[in-house]
Amino acid sequence: MAFLSLEGLTKRYADVAAVADTNLTIEKGEFVSLLGPSGCGKTTTLQMIAGFVDVTEGRIVLDGRDVTHAKPSSRGLGVVFQSYALFPHMTVADNVAFGLLMRKVAKSERDERVRKALSLVRLDAHAERYPRELSGGQRQRVALARALVITPPVLLLDEPLSNLDANLREEMQYEIRRIQREVGITTLMVTHDQSEALSISDRVVVMEAGRITQIDAPYRLYEHPRTRFISDFVGKANLVGGRAGSAGQQEVCKVGEGDFQLSLRPEKIRLTEVGQGLLDGEIRTRFFLGSQWLYRVETPLGELTVVRPNEGSLPLEDGTRVGLVWSTELLRPLEEDVRA
Amino acid sequence: MSRNGPLALSFHALVVIFMLAPLVVVCLVAFTPENTLSLPTSGFSLRWFEAVFERADFLDAFHNSLILAFSSATLATLIAVPAALAITRLHFPGRDFLNALFLSPIIIPHLVLGVAMLRLFALMGVSGSFSWLILAHVVVITPYVLRLVLAAAVGMDRSAEQAAESLGAGRVSLFCRITLPMILPGVAGGWLLAFINSFDEVTLSIFVTSPATQTLPVRMYVYATESIDPMMAAVSALVIALTVVTMVVLDRVYGLDRVLVGKQ
Numbered sequence: 001m002a003f004l005s006l007e008g009l010t011k012r013y014a015d016v017a018a019v020a021d022t023n024l025t026i027e028k029g030e031f032v033s034l035l036g037p038s039g040c041g042k043t044t045t046l047q048m049i050a051g052f053v054d055v056t057e058g059r060i061v062l063d064g065r066d067v068t069h070a071k072p073s074s075r076g077l078g079v080v081f082q083s084y085a086l087f088p089h090m091t092v093a094d095n096v097a098f099g100l101l102m103r104k105v106a107k108s109e110r111d112e113r114v115r116k117a118l119s120l121v122r123l124d125a126h127a128e129r130y131p132r133e134l135s136g137g138q139r140q141r142v143a144l145a146r147a148l149v150i151t152p153p154v155l156l157l158d159e160p161l162s163n164l165d166a167n168l169r170e171e172m173q174y175e176i177r178r179i180q181r182e183v184g185i186t187t188l189m190v191t192h193d194q195s196e197a198l199s200i201s202d203r204v205v206v207m208e209a210g211r212i213t214q215i216d217a218p219y220r221l222y223e224h225p226r227t228r229f230i231s232d233f234v235g236k237a238n239l240v241g242g243r244a245g246s247a248g249q250q251e252v253c254k255v256g257e258g259d260f261q262l263s264l265r266p267e268k269i270r271l272t273e274v275g276q277g278l279l280d281g282e283i284r285t286r287f288f289l290g291s292q293w294l295y296r297v298e299t300p301l302g303e304l305t306v307v308r309p310n311e312g313s314l315p316l317e318d319g320t321r322v323g324l325v326w327s328t329e330l331l332r333p334l335e336e337d338v339r340a
Numbered sequence: 341m342s343r344n345g346p347l348a349l350s351f352h353a354l355v356v357i358f359m360l361a362p363l364v365v366v367c368l369v370a371f372t373p374e375n376t377l378s379l380p381t382s383g384f385s386l387r388w389f390e391a392v393f394e395r396a397d398f399l400d401a402f403h404n405s406l407i408l409a410f411s412s413a414t415l416a417t418l419i420a421v422p423a424a425l426a427i428t429r430l431h432f433p434g435r436d437f438l439n440a441l442f443l444s445p446i447i448i449p450h451l452v453l454g455v456a457m458l459r460l461f462a463l464m465g466v467s468g469s470f471s472w473l474i475l476a477h478v479v480v481i482t483p484y485v486l487r488l489v490l491a492a493a494v495g496m497d498r499s500a501e502q503a504a505e506s507l508g509a510g511r512v513s514l515f516c517r518i519t520l521p522m523i524l525p526g527v528a529g530g531w532l533l534a535f536i537n538s539f540d541e542v543t544l545s546i547f548v549t550s551p552a553t554q555t556l557p558v559r560m561y562v563y564a565t566e567s568i569d570p571m572m573a574a575v576s577a578l579v580i581a582l583t584v585v586t587m588v589v590l591d592r593v594y595g596l597d598r599v600l601v602g603k604q
Contacts, residue, residue, distance in 0.1 A: 052502050072505040079506040085499035089521040098517075099507035143503075150507060 003028040003186050004049070004154055008058035011044050018044045020210045021058070026154075031180055031187045033197035036207035037233065042190045045207070046156055049188065050079050063153055073102075078147030078185075082159040084139045086131040092118070092142050093127040099150035117149040120179060137168045144176070148183060155180070157189040161196060173200050194234045198222060206230055208337075222265075228334045231263035238264040238304045242333065250328065254301055262331040266294070266307040269326045271316070277323025283316055299324065363580055370577035372570050388574035398575065401559035405539055408470075408555060412477035413485075413534035419478070420485035421527060425519070428493040446483045453480065454547035461548060468550030476548050477538045484537055485530035492526025532590075536583075 002025035009022040019041040026032050034042040047053040049060055051072035060068045067075050087095050093114050100110045118124050121141035131139055140160060147155060160176065161169045177200040180187050191197050197204045198218040206214045206221070214226045225231035228239065241258025245251035255261065274280050281299035288294075293315045295306045304324065308315075316322065344352070369377055373385035392398055420442075426432075427439050445453065457476050458467075466472045496519075504518045520527070542557040549558050556579070564572055 050502070050506055052505075072502070073508045073510060075506070076508070077506055079503060081499040081503060083497055083499050085497060085503040087500055087504070087518060087522075089524075098504065098509075102508035102510075102513060146503070146507070 002026065002061075003030075003063055004188070005061045006045070006049070006058065007061065009045065009048060009055060009060065010057035011041070011048060011053060012056045017210050019048070022207075022210075022212055024205060024212065024215070026186060026188060028186055029184050031177070031189070031200065031202045033201040033204045034188065034190045034207060035194060035197040035204050035234070036192065038192055040207045041210040042192075042207045043158060046158055046188065046190045049154075050077055050156055051075050076150065076152055078150060078152035078155040080140075080143045080147050080155070080157045080160050082162055084131075084143040084163075086139055086142055086146075088131055091128050091130055092123065092134070095131065095142055096146045096149050099146065103150065113149055114145075117145040120148065120182070121145045121175075136164050137172060140164065140172060141175075144179065148179070148185070153186065155185045155187045157187065159190055159192070161191070162193070169196070176200060198234070204234075206234070224332055225263060226335055227337050228261055228263070229337045231332070231334060236266050236305060236307070238266060238269075239334075240264060240301050240304075240331070242331065250331070252301060252331070261334045263334055264304075264326060264331055266305040267292075268330045269304065269306045269324050271295070271306060271308065272323040272325050274321045274323050277325035280321060280323055283318055283320045283322060285318060286315055288315075297322065297324065366573050367577045367580060369570055370573040372573075375569060377568060377570055377573060388570045389578070391571045392574050392578065395571075397554075398556070398559055401554050401556040404470075404553060405556040408474060408477060409535045409538040412474045412481060412538045413531050415474065415478045416482040416485045416534045417489075417527060417531045420482055420489050420530060421520075421523075424486055424489035424493045424523075428490060442486050443483045445480045450480060450541070450543035454544040457544070458547040467548075468553060470553045473545070473548055473553050476544060477541060480541065480544060481534040481537045484533045485527075488526045488530035488533065489523060490526075492523040496522050 005025040006022050009019060009024075010017060011019040022041075022045060024032075034045060036042045044053055048055050051067070051070060055068050058068070059066055062075070062077075087098065090098070096114045096117050097110055100113060105113070114127070115124070118127055121144050123138060123141050123145065126134065126138065126142075131142065134142065143160075157176070161172050164172060173196060176189075180200075189197075189201070198221070201218055203215060204218055204221050205212055208229055214221060214230055216224070221230070222235055225234055225237070231237040231239070239255050240262050241253045241255045242260050242262040243251055243253060243258045252258075252262065271277075279299055279301065281297040281304065284296045284298050284303065286293055286295045288310075289307075291310055293308050293310055295308070295316065297304050297306055306324065365379070368379055370388055371384045371386070372378055372380040373383060373387060374380075423438070423442055427435060453476075461467045461469070461472055464472075500522065501514060501518055504514050509518065540557055541555075542561055545555050545558050546561065549555060554562075556575070560572060560575055
C-alpha cells in the first residue's frame with residue numbers, strides 16, 4: 001500500500017510543462033531521492049507535494065487522502081529548504097517550537113518535544129542561540145529538527161546539503177540517514193548530486209526534462225543505467241557502440257558505427273600486458289584521485305577512461321602501451337535518450 | 341577590513357565639519373545674552389530658552405508638529421507595508437503604475453503640491469482642518485516608508501514564509517510572527533524617516549496650515565520673516581537636542597544599525 005503517491009502529476013507554465021505526467025509511489029518509511037540536473041522539474045515536483053505550487057493536472061494522495069489542492073498548512077508535511085529558511089528573529093528553540101505553537105500544543109509538552117528534537121540532531125547546547133550565530137551544518141540541523149518535531153507523515157528535503165562544503169556534506173549525509181532511520185520517517189529528497197542520492201537513498205528517481213526516466217535502487221541504477229544520459233549523470237561511463245556479430249555474439253565498435261550503444265564503467269576495465277587483452281591502447285594522461293588512479297587510454301574504440309585502485313605500487317607512465325580487458329556481460333546496452 | 345588613507349580621512353573630516361558646523365554655530369548662538377544673532381562673547385545666558393517657553397504659540401506649534409508627524413508617519417506606514425508586499429509578491433495589472441504612483445510625490449516639488457492642495461482643500465471646504473493636514477503629509481512621506489519597506493521585502497527569504505506555512509501557520513500568524521518581524525527594520529526605519537520628514541516639512545505646510553494648525557517649522561518661518569533674534573537659535577537648539585536624544589535612545593533600545601541599515 002503506497003503511503004505517498006503521485007498520479008499523473010503535471011505542472012504547466014503557459015505552454016511549457018515543467019513536470020509532465022509523473023507517477024511515483026513511495027512506501028511508508030522509505031527514503032527516496034529525486035535526482036536530476038537543474039531545471040528537470042524535481043524541485044517543482046517537491047513544491048507541488050508541499051503545496052507551494054499549484055498542480056495543473058493529476059493527483060497527490062497522502063496516506064489515502066487526496067491532498068492535491070489542500071493548503072500547505074493543512075498537509076502537515078515537514079519541509080527542509082536549501083536555504084534552511086530559519087526564522088532569523090527567533091532562537092533555535094523558538095524556531096523548533098513554531099510548528100507546535102501553531103498546533104496549540106501546551107507549553108510543558110512543547111518544551112519537552114523541542115528538547116527531544118534538538119537532542120535528536122545533537123544541538124541541545126544551542127537552544128538559546130540565534131540562527132546567525134550558528135554554522136551552516138548547525139542551521140541545517142535546526143531546520144531538520146523544526147521539520148521533524150511536528151511528527152510529519154512525510155519529510156521533504158530540498159537540496160538539503162548543497163550549501164555545505166564537501167566534508168560537512170558527507171557528514172550530514174550520514175546524519176540525515178541516521179535520523180531518518182531512527183525516526184523511521186518517509187522521506188523524499190531532491191538533489192542534483194548523484195553521489196548524495198546513491199549513498200543515502202533506498203530508491204533513486206531520475207528526472208529529465210520534466211519526466212521520470214528511471215526508478216531503481218542505487219546499486220541497480222548505477223549498474224544498469226537505462227539511457228545514455230543516466231549512465232553519464234550517475235557515475236562516469238565509457239560509451240561504445242555495439243552490433244550483432246557472427247554466431248549471435250555481440251561485438252563492440254566505435255560509437256556511431258554500431259546499431260546500439262553500450263555503457264562500460266571505468267572501474268570495470270582492467271589493464272594488462274599488450275596483446276593479452278580484448279584490445280590494445282596507449283595511456284594518454286593519468287590523474288591521481290587519492291584512492292584511485294584515473295587513466296585516459298587511446299584505443300581503436302576511441303578514448304576510454306579506466307579507473308584502477310591505488311594499491312601502493314607506482315602507476316603506469318604516460319605513453320605506456322597496455323592491453324584492456326573486461327567481462328562482456330558488464331557492457332550495458334542503453335536506450336535512446338528521452339527528448340522532451 | 342581596509343583602512344582609509346590620509347587623503348580619504350581628511351576628506352571625511354571635511355565633510356563632517358561641513359555638515360556639523362552650522363548646527364554647532366546655531367547651538368552656540370542660542371546661549372547668547374545679546375539681542376542679536378551673535379556668538380556669546382560676554383558670557384552664557386539661558387534668556388532665549390526662557391523666552392521660547394513663554395511663547396504659547398511656539399509650544400502649540402511644537403505640539404501640533406509632534407502629533408502631525410506621529411499620526412502621518414503611522415498612517416503612511418499602514419499604507420506602505422501592504423503596498424510594498426503586494427508590489428513585491430503579486431503580479432497584477434497596473435502593478436508598475438501603482439509603484440510609480442506611490443513614489444511620485446518625491447518627484448513633484450512640494451511647492452506645486454502645496455498650491456494644488458491649498459486650492460483643493462478650499463474647494464472641498466476643509467481649509468485649515470488638521471485631519472486634512474495629516475493626509476497631505478501622508479501623501480508626501482509615504483514614498484520614504486515605501487522605499488525602505490520595498491527594500492526589506494525584496495531582500496526577504498520567501499522560503500521562511502513557506503516553512504512557516506508548512507508548519508501550520510495561517511495567514512494572520514504568518515504575517516504577525518514571520519513576515520512583519522522579518523521586514524521590521526525596514527518598517528521601523530521607514531517610519532522614522534517619515535516622522536522626520538513630516539516634522540521638518542515647511543514648503544507644503546505653509547499652504548495648508550491655518551493659525552490653529554500651524555506647525556513648528558511654519559511658526560519659525562513666519563517668525564523669522566518678521567524679526568530675527570536669538571530665540572530662533574534657541575528653538576533650533578531644542579529641536580536638535582530632541583533629535584539627538586531620540587536617536588540615542590533608539591540606538592540603546594534597538595540599535596540604529598538595525599533600524600536604518602537592517603543589520604541583524
